[in-house]
Amino acid sequence: MASSEHQSSPERVVIIGGGPGGYESALVAAQLGADVTVVDSDGIGGSAVLTDCVPSKTLIATAEVMTEVADAAELGVTFLDSEGDVASKVKVDLAKVNARVLRLAADQSADIARRLEREGVKVVSGRGRLVASHAGSHTVAVTAADGSEQTVEADAVLVATGAAPRTLPSAQPDGEHILTWEQVYDLTEEPEKLIVVGSGVTGAEFASAYLALGIDVTLVSSRDRVLPGEDADASAVLEDVSKRRGMNVLSKSRMESVTRDGDTVTVTLTDGRSVTGSHCILALGSIPNTADLGLEEAGVRVDDGGFIKVDKVSRTSARGVYAAGDCTGVLMLASVAAMQGRIAMWHFLGDAVAPLDLRKVSSNVFTAPEIATVGCSQKAVDDGEIIAEVVMLKLSGNPRAKMQGVRDGFVKLFCRPGTGTVVGGVVVGPRASELIHPVSIAVAEALTADQVAQVFTVYPSMSGSIAEAARRLHNV
Template sequence: MTRIVIIGGGPGGYEAALVAAQLGADVTIVERDGLGGACVLTDCVPSKTLIATSTRMAVMSESASLGLQFSGGPDGIVGGLEVDLGLVNKRVKDLARAQSFDVAERLAYEDVRIVRGQARLTDPHTVTVNGTDIPADVVLIATGATPRVLPGSEPDGERILSWRHLYDLPELPEELIVVGSGVTGAELAGAYTSLGSKVTLVSSRDRILPTEDADAASVLQEVFLRRGMKVLSRSRAAAVQRTGDSVVVTLEDGRKVEGSHCLMTVGMEPNTRGIGLEKAGVKLNRRGFVEVDKVSRTSVGNIYAAGDCTGVMMLASVAAMQGRIAMWHALGEAVQPLKLGWVAANIFTDPEVATVGVSQKMIDAGEVNARSVMLPLFSNPRAKMQGFEDGFVKLFCRPSTGIVLGGVIVAPRASELILGLSIAVQQHLTVDQVAHTFAVYPSLSGSITEASRRLMQESAY
């Protein structure tokens, strides 16, 4: 029986453990904080739970066009929406704990051994935990990553925050400064704006979401501004200081921004230090991430790695697939190498931004030859009925064959809508095939088939 030791119980670790156990291996997971890892306990699950509340708040606040109005109170005062952050955060943490428990139960059902503690590689075939050596034929490193800290802007957990501090706040931040306009910054800035905070988003680039589709970023920024967010473009933070019950963010050009709280969202650093990787011969890149190939192997034959510690698209879905692929490969099963061009990604703002396949940037740079179409969401009948005006469906295909290459969806629940395009990309479907697929009428997904019809060609493929 192959002995497998997995260091880290997040998606990369626990999904790998399930595959290995089902294939008959002897599996041990070593986890320091709790099953599900940071993804379940502090990062993805909590943030998306908070965002679910904020999205509901935004929908209710913007429902006047649907004929909904808040009734007057007992003294004739117009009623309004308010958030009870204590209840919201309790729900967030309860749900995270429940999800962690579910993961633990599933692993126990598959007879996966769970060890609580800090693991360290003594050599390529030995993992030491709490002073005990665990022999391993195969090791999987799935230790995740930690919020990056800027010198001079260290979080204190009260006024200067990383996103892992948010769910202990007793009250809604009155004036929240969010430093960093990438995915995490945009998601949380949008969420707290909808919950009622006055939010200032500090972006070092010319727009929010600088690495994402420019059309999508433009729509989202317009929505943020309309809802009252202040966006400071081309503004890089130099330092953050606490002054009593407030914070001051000093920008590199000398400007100062004052608020009640500051949230730092300036990237992630891998959890690869102090666990014996270098001693075991595992190669790291210059930023400290574990170098892996497309079947999750490291530079040491029996050691694999998965998830954020590899720096390969920091998504839970990618981590899970890396972990599965690692176990299939290590245990001699047929395996298809990781294909990043098949990865569907979503930004959980309101509206959401979902993408798959090639990007507009690749097409504009001449890296990919493609035809494209973009349909505004407000032309969709279901969107009109539900009062959705912001967003679009963009579709790319090959000029000669019509094979779907990718797309972008900006819409409520874009994370659900993108699956159809993901299937089309992975299965090499043509726009004709997608166009001839029935979509419910009325539905937002109807815009996908409509976009495909716009790209159809008469010539035979």
């Protein structure tokens, strides 16, 4: 029998950052027997759990209820006040909403921390930095909040430090009336008039949510349409619904500056116009948290924007150094960050691994209505990058949608002519994030439209429109 002295010691993995890319990779590495340390400075769960994804979607959940209440009269539901008269208004208590948002975020963070502890993952509080890398061995220095420092040795390092809201010298947040999306949860009173600058996913989601909460919203978009990176048909539906519900959308309007005078915020546009309100949310994109991490000294390449360059198994240019999540700029989704982190650990620890395939990533914009996508896009088809047949069905013809008073939205499927293989899809409507899943399975498993069409769906159901769209792609 071999003595314990000759047994190989476990691989040492240090993960810098406790967000989805960090904690998910830690769980995989622990499962595969590694000695795992997570170095975290912002709280387990990272911005996704504490200041971004979980809080924003919790806020949006409240907004969804408000939207349903606003449409209830069409279904024959009437709200009465305490005296039995028809209620003229439903009001939201933003202080209570935000308190719940922050409580749920903290609870989720604590749940993840407990899971890491149960799996034997060590968590060190502080800011991590690569200080030495040689011959497959790495040293990470950790600076705690009190300034004390310790070092942790590693056979592999995963950098998962995320990204932060982008600001401009001419548009500086003050945390009170000019806000980044991480600061909105400190609001205790409703904004009288809210200006959202930026019409990408973050801007569109907050504009849609606050509109549903009964707040006067102006959306400033530098592009010709809201959500310029999404399906054009989907963007058109969202913009039409938003305007119909009272949102003021300023297209082709580039922000020059945001200033505050007392309780008034002024957004000045490059064409000389200006918009005033009580509050402004800056949704100007993200910048990676990659400064002062010792990356250059370790031989880790970053691009001109500061994003870490990685391959499809999350390797950087330095041996034994991996990266995952928003700091890589690959695709800023929590699900992608988590998968990048898992792939990194599977690769380093010798488990079965498949490279990251962005064609199989499903994503969702949590507006009202939601917009979910997977696989190839309409733009790729229109530009000739991929040959595909397209079918689009409006949800207004779906029996379940009619029952629920849903008039807006559609299902769109893309499939290869000849083979009939489903290569993409778009769903616009309530809970599109749930409806996209069968399309995601079809894309990931290379199912044909006929195979999708022949699967039973519940009648009546929204998912019936997915099967119907697939039936219309028969023999293409």
